[in-house]
Amino acid sequence: MIKEVFNKPTKWSVMKSLILKEIDDLIIGSMGIVAFISFFIGGVVAIQTALNLTNPLIPKSLIAFATRQSVILEFAPTFISIIMAGRAGSYITSSIGTMRVTEQIDALEVMGVNAINYLIFPKIVAFTLYPFVIAISMFLGIMGGWLAGVYGGFVGSDQFLEGIQTDFIPFHVFYAFLKTFVFGMLLATIPSFHGFYMKGGALEVGKASTTSFVWTSVVIITVNYIITQLLLS
């Protein structure tokens, strides 16, 4: 399938509008839910850390440090990718699956269109912008932590700002974005595969969406472990 994605590309003028449509549907369309979840989870991480810091010898700036590390290393890249597997992944599988069921893919192929390239390539290109979504998620997660920490009375603003700069390792950001990029490719291809090669009717479209979500999540979690093992251990 991957070979066919890049084989005999669709006319550029058509592909351009397809890519823009997919960016709108998959990336911009996901921003709302990503922003909402990131902001509140960041806040919750900060509160949970604060509530567990019972030893007065541990500085309060650790709340910010823990929030930053949790958000950048795991929450934004991995947790948001699982959310995206449900949101964008199900959308991809059900839209391509419905096209399969209603013979729209057959219609493309009979016309001489490389259906795999036409349907999947724009999604892969759109997901190359996925790291931007995660960057925004990281920012909003830390913002949520700051607001919850400061306005909840757990930590002072200065202490929080000091904490988020403590022991900052730029490689962690590189690691987070590298795995985000890999997850983006998985989010584009696994649901597309399940939709494109599904068989049956409307009921099977629903089943394919569920299966695609499960497999995308499983692969993301597994790949996350492998990348973490390779880069951080």
Added chain:
Amino acid sequence: MIEIKDIEKSFGDTKVLKGISTTFETGKTNLIIGRSGSGKTVMLKTLLGIHTPEKGSISFDGRIYSELTRDEKRSLRTEIGMVFQGSALFDSMNVEDNVAFPLKMFTNKRGREIKDRVNEVLERVNLVDANYKFPNEISGGMQKRVAIARAIVNNPKYLFCDEPNSGLDPETSILIDELIQEITREYDMTTVINTHDMNSVLQIGEKIVFLKNGIKEWEGTNEQILETRNKSIVEFVYSSELFKKVRESLLEEDDEERKQDLNIKDE
């Protein structure tokens, strides 16, 4: 002209097409008929290149499909128009974009030229003022017209239709059949229609191929089909005729009841 020579197609141990040979002529409406499971759809999909036959050859005006290169096959496909059973319109596009799709994909025509051509074919299929409607906003008959418009917009040499009047009322069915026949003559296409609708067979069947259990059981014209003594085809035709007779007897009963009602009122 499409020439089929001795094609065979199996799925696992089941042989679906068993050595079929026939010719579909240009400018004529050629029909493939037969009961469900007789191999009609497999034959159509094999003609379209969706299925590859294990044996035999299919030639499009002398071009043998299996001997063509990948690019030649793709190029041949741009000469093919297809009307699917469920219309297979792209539901994310409106009528105009659906019809314009082949032009945008395979020609260098610009916006105004594309729009003019789209309007021309939509007018040809008697579909005006529906350009900006989406497939789910129009009736089944209108969807079929859009599918026909999309199939002919790029002036194809070959038109394939899979059950073009399934799910349509008899009146709309006849209109769609007439439209396909008119367009076939107008564009001088080789049209192959897969159907089990007896009205279509009698109305537009200039060449009919009857399949039974993957074998070509009979071929002829719509005039010959009524006179043939081939047992299988007589059974197939009679199954449709039966419904007609049931309807006639019901109408006769209805008339008698009305007459009786009138007599009672007169008394």
